[in-house]
Amino acid sequence: MPKGLNVPPYKIKMVEPINLIPKEERKKALKRAGYNLFSLKSEEVFIDLLTDSGTNAMSDNQWAGMMRGDESYAGSKNFFHLKDTVQDIFDYKHIVPTHQGRGAEQVLFPLLVDEGDYVLSNMHFDTTKAHVELAGGTAKNFIIDEALNTDKYHPFKGNFDVDKTEKFIKEKGKDKIAMIIITITCNSAGGQPVSLENIKKVSQLGKKYDLPVIMDAARFAENAFFIKSRVQEYENKSIKNIIKEMFSYTDAFTMSAKKDAIVNIGGIIGIKDDEELYNKVRSQAVPLEGFPTYGGLAGRDMEAIARGLKEGIQYPYLKHRIDQINLLGEKLKSNGIPIQYPVGGHAVFVNAKKLLPHIPYQQFPAQALANELYLEGGIRGVEIGSLLLGRDPKTGEQIESPFEFLRLTIPRRVYTDSHLNFVAESLINIKDRVDKIKGLKFTYEPDILRHFTARLKPIE
Numbered sequence: 001m002p003k004g005l006n007v008p009p010y011k012i013k014m015v016e017p018i019n020l021i022p023k024e025e026r027k028k029a030l031k032r033a034g035y036n037l038f039s040l041k042s043e044e045v046f047i048d049l050l051t052d053s054g055t056n057a058m059s060d061n062q063w064a065g066m067m068r069g070d071e072s073y074a075g076s077k078n079f080f081h082l083k084d085t086v087q088d089i090f091d092y093k094h095i096v097p098t099h100q101g102r103g104a105e106q107v108l109f110p111l112l113v114d115e116g117d118y119v120l121s122n123m124h125f126d127t128t129k130a131h132v133e134l135a136g137g138t139a140k141n142f143i144i145d146e147a148l149n150t151d152k153y154h155p156f157k158g159n160f161d162v163d164k165t166e167k168f169i170k171e172k173g174k175d176k177i178a179m180i181i182i183t184i185t186c187n188s189a190g191g192q193p194v195s196l197e198n199i200k201k202v203s204q205l206g207k208k209y210d211l212p213v214i215m216d217a218a219r220f221a222e223n224a225f226f227i228k229s230r231v232q233e234y235e236n237k238s239i240k241n242i243i244k245e246m247f248s249y250t251d252a253f254t255m256s257a258k259k260d261a262i263v264n265i266g267g268i269i270g271i272k273d274d275e276e277l278y279n280k281v282r283s284q285a286v287p288l289e290g291f292p293t294y295g296g297l298a299g300r301d302m303e304a305i306a307r308g309l310k311e312g313i314q315y316p317y318l319k320h321r322i323d324q325i326n327l328l329g330e331k332l333k334s335n336g337i338p339i340q341y342p343v344g345g346h347a348v349f350v351n352a353k354k355l356l357p358h359i360p361y362q363q364f365p366a367q368a369l370a371n372e373l374y375l376e377g378g379i380r381g382v383e384i385g386s387l388l389l390g391r392d393p394k395t396g397e398q399i400e401s402p403f404e405f406l407r408l409t410i411p412r413r414v415y416t417d418s419h420l421n422f423v424a425e426s427l428i429n430i431k432d433r434v435d436k437i438k439g440l441k442f443t444y445e446p447d448i449l450r451h452f453t454a455r456l457k458p459i460e
């Protein structure tokens with residue numbers, strides 16, 4: 001393909017109309033939603049960049065697979081297809097399907113985490129943190145310092161600071177550490193990849209201190225793509241072989257299939273070869289998710305995941321996706337919008353701390369920017385910052401997030417370059433008036449995972 005062109009390796013067979021409602025109606029909708037974009041009706045949104053989770057367009061092959069769902073309670077043929085596919089891609093012996101990623105977490109984590117334990121990660125996602133805490137543990141993040149400087153290029157900003165991680169293990173004693181979770185790509189730091197070298201080092205740390213190492217595998221294929229494109233030694237290796245190597249260093253994974261498996265619902269627990277853990281997971285799955293050959297999914301859903309896993313590791317698909325997101329990021333950056341650089345795997349993360357320095361973290365600058373972008377172009381992004389992080393469970397104080405990001409998350413195979421251009425233009429349009437944007441305060445604040453249902457209002 002000629003350089004500079006990024007032609008999708010698919011054509012579009014079915015469309016869903018979208019509509020930009022008038023500005024006055026957007027204003028009313030935002031007010032009614034309590035200045036929280038989660039509470040909008042999707043019909044009030046023109047371009048929906050809330051998440052890449054479950055918002056993907058399935059292929060004709062996946063839809064055809066849906067018609068071949070074997071809805072037997074036990075031993076569905078789609079389960080075995082899914083299991084064979086996971087074995088083929090990851091070289092893991094056992095799987096238990098779950099209804100989505102957090103279903104996998106609620107089954108696996110309590111089996112590994114005891115009251116008072118620490119769980120170490122490059123950066124926990126909010127549901128993994130929540131499940132660590134529900135199991136009585138404390139979640140600790142050890143991302144490299146380079147990730148905090150959004151302007152500075154680093155090819156693997158998702159990496160662990162291995163020295164700091166080891167220091168913490170020595171300080172607390174290995175008996176106080178339950179496990180290590182590697183989040184690939186590291187969502188909360190900006191969809192940033194973790195290098196194979198780093199995965200290997202973390203794995204060695206796990207072996208040295210006898211700690212299980214778990215992959216939070218939602219965006220495993222995008223992580224492999226970055227390794228292939230940024231490490232010379234891996235340039236000629238296939239995505240599949242890179243994935244095999246990545247997962248050879250870990251003991252188990254929890255996966256939200258709603259991302260790189262390109263489906264709308266589903267999750268998987270994968271276990272490399274630990275029979276004892278597998279048996280525990282299977283038993284625990286029954287009361288929480290379902291019998292271990294369906295785990296909360298219909299047979300047709302498992303078939304769509306099996307087929308999606310194979311499509312999601314195709315190089316042309318991954319290259320088009322990552323390049324498309326990069327194009328959006330580069331356009332914003334060259335127009336003076338600060339972003340997490342380099343651009344991550346599934347989203348462009350706008351640095352709202354930098355763009356709106358007049359709004360302190362307690363007033364949620366990224367949420368204020370998200371609301372303004374909705375008013376401007378009917379675009380729904382999502383806050384990844386202090387609003388999402390919440391309060392210290394012990395003191396009740398608002399925690400200051402290391403980042404205040406407005407995440408523009410790109411669903412798979414859904415939007416074209418012209419949609420993304422509209423997004424870029426809309427954000428560039430509001431750049432000159434950002435100093436007029438007001439901070440927010442709560443009018444209703446729920447105790448847990450507050451960002452989903454909180455109500456806010458602008459501070460006059």
Ligand code: P71
Pocket residue numbers: 050051052053100101102103125126127128183187216218256257258266267
């Ligand atoms: C994302 C999500 C989904 C989400 C979560 C909260 C608000 C809005 C949207 C989910 C993840 C994830 C990682 C790394 C586990 C889960 C849970 N991400 N690990 O980024 O990113 O998976 O949603 O299937 O339960 O928008 P689940």
